[in-house]
Amino acid sequence: MFHKDIWIDFIHDLQNRICAALEASDGKAKFVEDLWERPEGGGGKTRVISNGAVFEKGGVNTSVVYGTVTDTMRRQLNIDGHTWFACGLSMVLHPVNPMVPTTHANWRYFELYDADGNVCDRWFGGGADLTPYYLDEADARHFHNTLKLAQDSFHTDIYPVLKKECDAYFNNAHRGFEMRGIGGVFYDHVKPGGPVHKELPHVQLSLDELFAFQQANGNCFTEAYIPIIEKNKNMAYTPEQKYWQEIRRGRYVEFNLIHDRGTIFGLKTNGRTESILMSLPPTVRFDYNYQPEAGSPEAALLDACMHPKEWA
Known part of the structure; x- marks a missing residue:
């Protein structure tokens, strides 16, 4: 029977497995762990890798946080x-080589309680997406097909809808409406016994099934991304x-600072700023009205x- 402690154990184990796989692929840099506590309740494990053979900067972070619902949360969230x-677990990886895509992934669980401590609402969210700088269609198909395969075992209607939601x-x-990359899958506020997405009223998963769904999505990440790095x-x-x-x-910076719900949630709940803004790349350019040459790989x-x- 699912319990939040089971979710916490899974997220920490997933963090360990992903970090080990990324370190092996980099071959030079190691993750540095920063344990932190949140004064209002909880804390997290921020793991950052930098100046590596593959990764210029990246983070694979977990957090377990809790507190009182504030007026700001009621208004903003x-x-x-x-x-x-x-x-949840959240990661962003920015490679050195522009031929290797940036990637992002997140899997999270939220519970809301009444004044007596009873669970009055709960939901899951997550997804993974790919942000290449040069388009390799074989890589795009591999990434999307790996995500699709993980979700098809629950229902073959899920991936196409969550892919569109990610876009x-x-x-x-x-x-x-310029995408920051070539997408992946994205889902949020998926509640036990309710539809996985509003366009999928016929696809409803129990609490235990949703946990298995989250496991499948998280566990397939290294299979989706590591082969692209190695290639x-x-x-x-x-x-x-x-x-x-x-x-x-x-463009990545613009999205994360203007639109990203995870960034907004973290800042509105007095999260750890350094961990939240870990997602930002180390060097960026904001040239005025930059346009790639017509017919070029950049274009x-x-x-x-x-x-x-449609990649899958």
């Missing part, structure tokens, strides 16, 4: 209740290609970000 609990969410609407990490690149990587990293990547494709 549209939740009500007396107290709350949240636990819509990881999107810089202020730039004419591309030793490719040669030019200063001009590094320049383009930093231009696209600017092809931008076109894929402006016009979502």
Whole structure:
């Protein structure tokens, strides 16, 4: 029977497994762990890797936090209740080589309690997405098909809907709905006994089934991403290609600071700022009205970000 302690154990084990796989792929840098406590309740394990052979900067973080529902949370996050609990894993990896995509993933669980300590609401959320700087269609298909396979065992209707949700969410609407990458899957506020998505009223999972769904999504991450690293990490690149990587990293920064719900939730609940902003890349460019040359590989990547494709 699912309990939040089971979720906490899974998230910490997943953090260990992902960090070990990433260190093995990098071959040089190791994660540095920073344990922190939140004065209002709980804390976390921030693990950062930097200046590696593969990763210029990255983090694989877990947090277990709780507290009293504040007026700010009621207004900004549209939740009500007396107290709350949240636990999840969030990661962002920014490679050195522009031929290796940036990636992000997050899996989380939230409980809301009444004044007597009874659970009055609970939900899961998560997803993973890929942000390449140069489009490799084989890599895109591999990443998406791995996510699809993990979700197909629960229902084959799930992946297409959550893929579309990801395209819509990881999107810089202020730039004419320009995606920050080529997507993946995204889902939020998935409640036991309710639909996995509003477009899937026929796909309803129990609490234990949702936990298994989260496990499947988290466990497939290394299979989705590590082969892409290994394929591309030793490719040669030019200063001009590094320049383009930093231009696209600017789009990543814009999304995370303007639109990302996780960033907003962390800041609104007095989360640890250093851990929340770990997702930002180390170097970026914000050139005025930068446009890639027509017909170039850079233009092809931008076109894929402006016009979502079906990769699986």
